[in-house]
Amino acid sequence: MAVGIALVALFVLFCLGTPVAFALFASSLAYFLVGADQPMVTLIQRLAGGLESISLLAIPFFIMAGVFMNHSGITERLLTLAELLTRRMHGGLAQANVLLSTFMGGLSGSNIADAAMNAKLLVPSMTAAGYPKAFSSAITASSSLITSTIPPGIALIVYGYVNNVSIGRLFLAGVVPGVLMAVAMMVLVSIQCRRLGYQKPRRERVSRHEWISVTRAGIIALLLPVVVIGGIRVGVFTPTEAGAMAVLYALIVGLFVYRQMGLGSVALATRESLMASVNVLFIIAVASGFARVLTWEQIPQQIALMLSSEVGSAVGFLLIANALLLILGMFLEGNAILIVLSPLLAPVAAQFGIDPVHFGIVFILNASIGTITPPLGTVMFTTCSITGVSIGAFIRAIVPYWLLLVALLLVVTFIPAISLTLPSWVF
Structure with a gap:
């Protein structure tokens, strides 16, 4: 009875547009108020207990590293490198958009942060170059999903923490799917830009001095993922300690290498990092409390029993899981899906x-695709609010990229070697 009322309350709050974190908290509170066998203090204990993990310290560390990278001028240098590499392709700025998301995957750690940054940084330039805003917004939103699997993505850390899976292995498992997504998107962008006549390739030669200066500045930023993955693999530090090292690396680059950060910008970046971290960790706390409610009511065991008895093979289970996660991703925030459903x-x-x-990568890809899917996709709303594009125009423009991502999801789902070969080889 109590859990039924909690689930109905959750559904009603979602339909009313209540933020995910508050909807989860209110439904958990309803469970205890209606007549659960657990004392009310247990809810508070579970909310606090949801954050009592050293592994979760990696989240604010990597968020801070990404914000510091933005303030240090690294983002602009990566954009310059991306534009230089794509200038001879059809749709150079659109290609640079995808490539910048791939570069920033190891830096920002969050697809929402990446979408917001690229929407501010690239969409105005693409509009001036003759791209329709809806087209630019669709590319910005869809390419930001690459961030979810390129280490050190926040989703990889959350999934590893919740399900007791090696975060180091998850980091490596996401590399090949992320690169595959980038290549496939760049091919689709090229086809669309050729057909629609957007931004023809530039043929002028680039001087050797420009190549060297731009590449050198970009490589300094791109060394961060190498430091993180290499340090974890060699055993110099844990994933949590790697987050602290990423902050230190970003600070050194901003203060002493590029010299674009001062004490004022450090304070501003720290404040931005604090607000972003609180947002993510609050969702994790309340989702942990709701997940505990489901556990008390034996919901996970019942679902597991039902699926294992009704589904006869791993292929059938993966198809059902993909369909379920794609549908729920239209309504729930990605971190909430990870914490509530992955267990x-x-x-x-x-x-x-x-x-x-492998299942972790499949799960994260599903949750990521949901963020660009109506009616409640978080990346969709973030991008449209910044660029001023209507939801209807965005949906029409995003359809080819959504279909491409679903096709890639099925490929990764049924060819486990794509995600497992690299971690098996390294570890």
Whole structure:
């Protein structure tokens, strides 16, 4: 009875447009008020307990590293490098948009942060170059999903923490799918720009001095993922300590290499990092409390029993899981899906012999695609609010990229080697 009322309250609050974190908290509170067998203090304990993990310290660290990178001028240098590499392609700025998201995947750690940054940085330039705003917004939103799998993506850390999966292995497992997404998107962008006549290739030669200066500045930024992954693999530091090292690296680059940061900008970047971290961690706390409610009511065990008895193979389970996650991703925020649903589905995946690292990448890709899917996609709303594009125009422009991402999801789902080869080789 109590859990039924909690689930109905959650659904009603979602329909009313209540922010995900408050909807989860209110439904959990309703569970205790209606007549649960647990004392009310247990809810507070579970909310606090949801954040009592050293692994979660990596989240504010990597968020801070990404914000410091933006304030240090690294983003502009990466954009210059991306434009230099794509100037001879059809749709150079659109290609640079995808490439910049790939570069920033290891720096920002968040697809929402990446979409917001590129929407401010690139969409005005693309509009001036003759691209329709809806087209530019669709590319910005869809390419930001690359960030979810390129290490050190926040989703990789959250999934590893919730399901007790090696974060280092998840970092490596996301590299090949992320690069595959980037290549596929760049091919689609090229086809569309050729067909629609957007921004023809530039043929003028680039001086050797410009190549060297731009590449050298960009490589300094791109060394961060190498430092993070290399340090974890060699055993110099844990994923959490890697986050602290990423902050230190970003600070040194901003203060002493590029010299674009001062004490004022450090304070501003720290404040931005604090607000972004609180937003993510609050969702994790309330989603952990709601997940505990489901656990008390044996919901995970019932779902696992139902799926294992009704589904006869790993292929069938993966198809059902993909369909379920794509649908729920239209309504729920990505981190909430990770914390509430992954503990329900990961044990079932293990029963079918599916590697937990592989299933983690499949789960994260599903949750990411949901962020650009109506009616409640968070990346969709973030991008449209910044660029001023209507939701209807955005949806029409995003359809080819959504179909491409779903196709890539199926490829990654049913060819486990794409995500497992690199971590198996390195570890």
